[in-house]
Amino acid sequence: MHNNKKILPFIYLLPTGILLTIFMVIPIIYTFYLSFFDWNLIAPTKDFVGMRNYIEVFTDPVNQKVLMNTFFYIILLLVLNFIVPYVISLIVKFFIKRMQGAYKIIFFIPSLFSLVVGAMIFSWLLNPVSGPVAFLFRESGFVLPNWTNSGGLAIVVICLITNWKVFGYNFILLLTGLGSIPKNIVDATTIDRIPKWRMIWNIVLPMNKSIAIYVLILTIVQGLQYVFTPINVITTGGPYYGSSNVLYHTYLNAFVLYKTGNASALAITTFLIFLVLLYLEIRFVEGRSRYE
Template identity: 50%
Template sequence: MSGSTLIKRRMNKENWKAYCFLFPSILIFAIFMFWPFIYTVYLSFFEWNLISPTKEFVGLQNYKEVLSDPNTYKIFGNTFIYIVILLLLNCIVPYVFAFVIDLILKRFNGFYKGALFLPAFISLVVGSILFTWILNPISGPVAIILGWFGLEMPNWSKTDGWVISVLSLITSWKVFGYNFIVLYASINGVSRELIEAARLDNVPLWRIFFNIVLPMSSATGIYVLIITIVQGLQYVFTPIKVITQGGPNYASSNAIYHAYHEAFVLYRTGHSAALSILTMVIFLVLLIIEFKYVERGIYYEN
């Protein structure tokens, strides 16, 4: 038997071992990800209320009704606003904090890291209730303090604009610490010699951040960017559910919550499935754009 034949047999044997090790993971993915996705696509072509034993085939009617509903565009607009606010609070701000704490604040470094990460251990439901009390426009601590200066706190849960801002703040309070720790670890891995050489040359800190730290930690930065966009869809669901239930008049709803509301409150499963598929398509397009234009300038050695 030739040596090449033995190598091929050994490679085939190793391949089968690899497939056997992968099979449990593939099975879990198939049950909990691929099948729900296929079933959602299937439901988007039917009219069903989750109770009836039969489903009525309506073709593309659910998609037409979703796209012709003005509330759909309002909800997608809300989703975009959530993502923008969360990108500011959960991507840009923790980047700056991580840079300052790692390179400028030398004392109490561990305390700052622990304090910023602490809210990550607290349930978002508990955080939502806590912020509801703190920001109560009548009897909350913030309203009382503003009253000392003759200022009145707006009824944010019933006001367009304010409600999205506050719900984004609640979500950021929960997830800020995780993003901060990830970015801090990345910045901490940037060459100290390079940074010290720049400081010896009297390079301003803002230039060190933009010209050295940001490019060399960009791989982690893009990860946090994508995670933050996902948070704009998923994490904000909890404060919406606990505090506003999508109100007032869909002013605080986002794409994920509205899909839930359509299916499990209004029992319009076809509409919910169609909205879910449209949401997935939009974010797939955004992901493709990100890979095509943003990934080119990423530095992966750190």
């Protein structure tokens, strides 16, 4: 009986454990292994090249461009998918009294739709020649720049598409965090006639820190993966890698150019960046270990 009790939890963890071992742990190790070889995904032999693939990650001009783009993506995603929803959730929580529920329900609706749908709608809305936004620009005497010709502008459009999808989700997460701040603290500041912005800056933001960091990190980690879909659907990374990021470039190397080793080295590099973020998540969000 006692023995049984010791084995049982592991039996319950077994399905998840097996799946994670086969489809996550071993693949990570294998990708690490592949990153030291020159291979094309098909050939029976792989050539050992040592650190060459990693050196290329940082020296190859296309890779450098893609890394810079990734940095630009992160900044934009942080502003659009973290700061803006945070400000909006503060407004909904502290500055209005009615319709909070309605805003929650409406803002969330785009999260229900595939990013392929979002990419399609926005490539129509923002079509520089025949789209409605270009039409409105023309009517009022402006010209909508042809964003498909410029890597930087294409990145902005791609981030806007993912923002359309994840805005409501992040908004609700942040709003929930604000909801868990004790009401009497907020009330006390109103009685003392402390201005709202000071209450938010000095009390609300520090108290909401852990959930905010959780959303911030999620914004980077998931955001960089979300933008993959609009990149692939609208620009395929162009013009000339201008809108590609590390994840998309990994895919391109692996399944279009068949440079498996380069792709693996890029994937490992991405993973290392994400590990730093994971460390921050554990440090600030999971807090003290859960089961001690």
